[in-house]
Amino acid sequence: MRATWFRLLLTSGLATATLLGTVPSASADPDRDRREDRRDEKREDRRDDRREDRRDEKREEKREDRREDRRDDRRDDRRDDRRERDRDRPREAPPAARNEAGERGAARSGQVWLDGRWDWRGGKWEWQAGRWDREQRGKRWRPDRWEQKDGGWVLVNGEWMVSTGPSSAPPPPRRERGRSRRGQVWVSGYWDWQNGNWSWVAGRYENERRGSRWREARWENQGGAWVKIDGSWDIDGPSAAPPALRDEQRDMGSPRNGFVFVRGRWDWKNGNWDWVAGHWERERANARWNDGRWENQGGRWVWVDGSWGDGAPQPPPVAQYPSGPPPAPRNEDMGAPRSNFFYVRGRWDWKNGNWDWVAGHWERERANARWNDGRWENQGG
Numbered sequence: 001m002r003a004t005w006f007r008l009l010l011t012s013g014l015a016t017a018t019l020l021g022t023v024p025s026a027s028a029d030p031d032r033d034r035r036e037d038r039r040d041e042k043r044e045d046r047r048d049d050r051r052e053d054r055r056d057e058k059r060e061e062k063r064e065d066r067r068e069d070r071r072d073d074r075r076d077d078r079r080d081d082r083r084e085r086d087r088d089r090p091r092e093a094p095p096a097a098r099n100e101a102g103e104r105g106a107a108r109s110g111q112v113w114l115d116g117r118w119d120w121r122g123g124k125w126e127w128q129a130g131r132w133d134r135e136q137r138g139k140r141w142r143p144d145r146w147e148q149k150d151g152g153w154v155l156v157n158g159e160w161m162v163s164t165g166p167s168s169a170p171p172p173p174r175r176e177r178g179r180s181r182r183g184q185v186w187v188s189g190y191w192d193w194q195n196g197n198w199s200w201v202a203g204r205y206e207n208e209r210r211g212s213r214w215r216e217a218r219w220e221n222q223g224g225a226w227v228k229i230d231g232s233w234d235i236d237g238p239s240a241a242p243p244a245l246r247d248e249q250r251d252m253g254s255p256r257n258g259f260v261f262v263r264g265r266w267d268w269k270n271g272n273w274d275w276v277a278g279h280w281e282r283e284r285a286n287a288r289w290n291d292g293r294w295e296n297q298g299g300r301w302v303w304v305d306g307s308w309g310d311g312a313p314q315p316p317p318v319a320q321y322p323s324g325p326p327p328a329p330r331n332e333d334m335g336a337p338r339s340n341f342f343y344v345r346g347r348w349d350w351k352n353g354n355w356d357w358v359a360g361h362w363e364r365e366r367a368n369a370r371w372n373d374g375r376w377e378n379q380g381g
Helices: 002-026 030-088
Strands: 111-114 117-121 124-128 131-134 139-142 145-149 152-156 159-162 184-187 190-194 197-201 204-207 212-215 218-222 225-229 232-235 259-262 265-269 272-276 279-282 287-290 293-297 300-304 307-310 341-344 347-351 354-358 361-364
Touching: 117 145, 117 152, 190 225, 265 300
Parallel strands: none
Antiparallel strands: 111 131, 117 124, 139 159, 145 152, 184 204, 190 197, 212 232, 218 225, 259 279, 265 272, 287 307, 293 300, 341 361, 347 354
16 A cells, blocks of 8 residues: 555656656747757858868869979979980080171161071081061160080070160261152161161162151150150141242253153152153143142142143143254345345244244345344353
8 A cells, every 4th residue: 555655656756747847848949949050050061161171172282292293293304304405515615606797788677687696406516597586675685695504505595685775876877879769758877776786777768748748767865865766757848839930941852743741840848849850741632731730728838730631732832942053044145235225134033943044134224323133142051
């Protein structure tokens, strides 16, 4: 009986304890549980990140190991190459450089001559010819050279180096002879700074540009440094009318059948009036030559080219004055003398570009007057 009661009490106590233990769980805070879940998730994410970082570090270590292996291989290759070069390195100095003046020729604008050099190939010296290379503004070329090192000769390759430019004015310009050419302008030569030295660039002809004037290249001292100002075409034109046309009667000579004489004209070249002589041109059927002319357009003088227009060819111009002395006078039969008359001798006259004889004649005398025969004189050529 006593044992039965003990079992009942024990069972009741356990049940009560179980009930009391479950009450707090039923009354737990849901927000706190969610926060705890989020913290658990973050901790798991951090663990995943650390695991990924360790994997990345291992991959990077492997890559670095491979890079280091490649570097070691390259160092070994370079050592082998040096040993090979040392075995094949020339022990004697290279021969004297060759004279390449013929191959080099005249200076070229915008280019630099790279001198040839000796190269060591197959156990013997071989000459490598020089060449022209494009100039690099603000730089100068340092040539290839051989230097003695560790009992042998080593080639040091050339390179472009920053140049400070000339420290003094260029030499006086060379005297050049550029003859006048129709339709072209002479561009004078100039001194250029190439590879640390003054180099002369020869003059040349360029096709003229109507309404433009060539401005020569020049050197200017700017802030203590000499700077080259390249030549260029500048817009230019006369501000006043051209001079009077020249008399070309002597130059044109006798008329030419089937040709038209194109008169000379004044041309504007490099800031000055320049005479262009006339010339003969073959006629064109049913066409007439209209001479060119200077016109004042808006205060500026502009040249209008001559052209062939419709119409019959114009007759050749007739020389107003002969270019040589007249023929000898003709012998005239004046007949018997006439009282109160005097004889005016015949003479040569210039008509339509030819000598024409005018016969003599009798004229009545004039009181207290004397007749002076006419004559041809050379006046001013």
